[in-house]
Amino acid sequence: VLAQLADPTRSGRKGTEHRRQLEREISGEAPEQRARPTVGAFARQWLVQRRTTLRRDGTPRLAPSTRRRYEHAVEVMILPFLGSTPLAELTRPLVERWRDHLGAHFASATVNGALNVLRSILREADSAAATGVRPLELDDTRITDDEPNALDEEELGRFVAATRALYPQHVPLVLVLLTTGQRIGTVLALRVEDLDRERRTITFRRRLSEGELL
Numbered sequence: 753v754l755a756q757l758a759d760p761t762r763s764g765r766k767g768t769e770h771r772r773q774l775e776r777e778i779s780g781e782a783p784e785q786r787a788r789p790t791v792g793a794f795a796r797q798w799l800v801q802r803r804t805t806l807r808r809d810g811t812p813r814l815a816p817s818t819r820r821r822y823e824h825a826v827e828v829m830i831l832p833f834l835g836s837t838p839l840a841e842l843t844r845p846l847v848e849r850w851r852d853h854l855g856a857h858f859a860s861a862t863v864n865g866a867l868n869v870l871r872s873i874l875r876e877a878d879s880a881a882a883t884g885v886r887p888l889e890l891d892d893t894r895i896t897d898d899e900p901n902a903l904d905e906e907e908l909g910r911f912v913a914a915t916r917a918l919y920p921q922h923v924p925l926v927l928v929l930l931t932t933g934q935r936i937g938t939v940l941a942l943r944v945e946d947l948d949r950e951r952r953t954i955t956f957r958r959r960l961s962e963g964e965l966l
Contacts (some may be wrong), residue, residue, distance in 0.1 A: 791842055792835030798873045799826050815961035825869040842881040860888040937961050
């Protein structure tokens with residue numbers, strides 16, 4: 753049995769399951785004594801790993817807002833409905849019913865975000881239950897051809913003029929935001945050394961999120 757565990761010819765998903773089966777046989781553990789891993793147990797483990805993963809410089813890999821989004825998806829949208837389901841019993845139809853149920857109570861963008869988190873969790877659990885599950889159609893009726901989610905040239909001019917009149921100290925910030933398309937957290941993290949006056953370029957190296965420089 754030990755030789756079979758070390759057999760290099762057994763690789764991939766089947767090889768992994770074969771080794772686990774042999775380990776269970778060695779331990780003498782009865783099948784009914786083995787607790788099957790659930791979606792909830794694996795999701796919590798996944799969340800802890802995401803919370804504690806650090807960059808090389810020792811800073812958190814995830815921004816605080818991203819951590820909160822993951823926590824909300826797991827604690828509010830996944831665990832209450834799928835948490836007790838054994839991973840081995842999770843199927844694509846079950847995931848689709850979960851998605852549709854959430855769609856009746858949350859915005860489509862929120863549900864699709866939770867679906868992406870579930871996909872990531874199941875990918876690490878070596879489960880294909882969410883593979884091929886389509887996201888919900890976005891239902892943001894605020895954006896139309898008549899009211900696009902962008903300012904035209906005249907609106908931009910009025911916005912900059914209003915900023916100069918009311919908040920002149922913020923004009924450079926507004927101009928950088930409008931001309932680069934960067935998020936405000938990225939622009940607020942700029943330092944003098946990020947500006948190259950000769951080449952007339954800006955290098956974005958970091959971002960500010962809830963007081964943390966990332």
